[in-house]
Amino acid sequence: MKLKTFLVCIAVIVAVGFIIKNFTNNNSKQSPSPAPAEVTKTTPDSVLTPGRALKPNEEFISPFGLYITVLKDMTFRKEVADDEGIIRTVGFYIENSSKDNPYMLYGLYEAKNVAIDQTMASAKKDMVASTIKDITIGGYKGVEGLITGDKTRYMAVIVKDGKKITFSTIPPTDANKVITNQLFSTFIFK
Numbered sequence: 001m002k003l004k005t006f007l008v009c010i011a012v013i014v015a016v017g018f019i020i021k022n023f024t025n026n027n028s029k030q031s032p033s034p035a036p037a038e039v040t041k042t043t044p045d046s047v048l049t050p051g052r053a054l055k056p057n058e059e060f061i062s063p064f065g066l067y068i069t070v071l072k073d074m075t076f077r078k079e080v081a082d083d084e085g086i087i088r089t090v091g092f093y094i095e096n097s098s099k100d101n102p103y104m105l106y107g108l109y110e111a112k113n114v115a116i117d118q119t120m121a122s123a124k125k126d127m128v129a130s131t132i133k134d135i136t137i138g139g140y141k142g143v144e145g146l147i148t149g150d151k152t153r154y155m156a157v158i159v160k161d162g163k164k165i166t167f168s169t170i171p172p173t174d175a176n177k178v179i180t181n182q183l184f185s186t187f188i189f190k
Helices: 002-030 119-125 174-186
Strands: 058-061 066-069 075-083 086-095 104-114 133-137 140-147 153-160 163-170
Touching (some): 058 075, 058 086, 066 174, 119 153, 163 174
Antiparallel strands (some): 058 066, 104 163, 153 163
């Protein structure tokens, strides 16, 4: 008698499990979960547009409105860091692929940092004193000089519309400084 009761209980448990399984499968087929909504984000680089057709090998860097003509056999890339569409920094690189004579110009615009009167003095503190000189890039005055240490580079600093923009030449050789000056001569600010 005990065996018969035990088998009936097992049969009931299996039947209930089968019913629950079928009920759950039917409900999931009837109401599929909605597809996730497409995430759209405003492009942080849409702050400024060139306003004209770009020339061959010319790049436009927003939000600070800089036109650059990239020299032959060099590549250009840009990186924008933003917080929910509000630009924090814009970095750009102009590089060659030469292993014998590597070259890189790295530019950095910090949108959230307001340049103050001490910006140039502060930049000069990091530079080797004998290399510091006043410069003008695209109509904006600044300073340039050699910075030594872990990241030795030749750096130029300007202030445009209250924001500091830095340009670093790596490695800081005389030949690379000539290339940087060629690039600087193509810089036009909107």
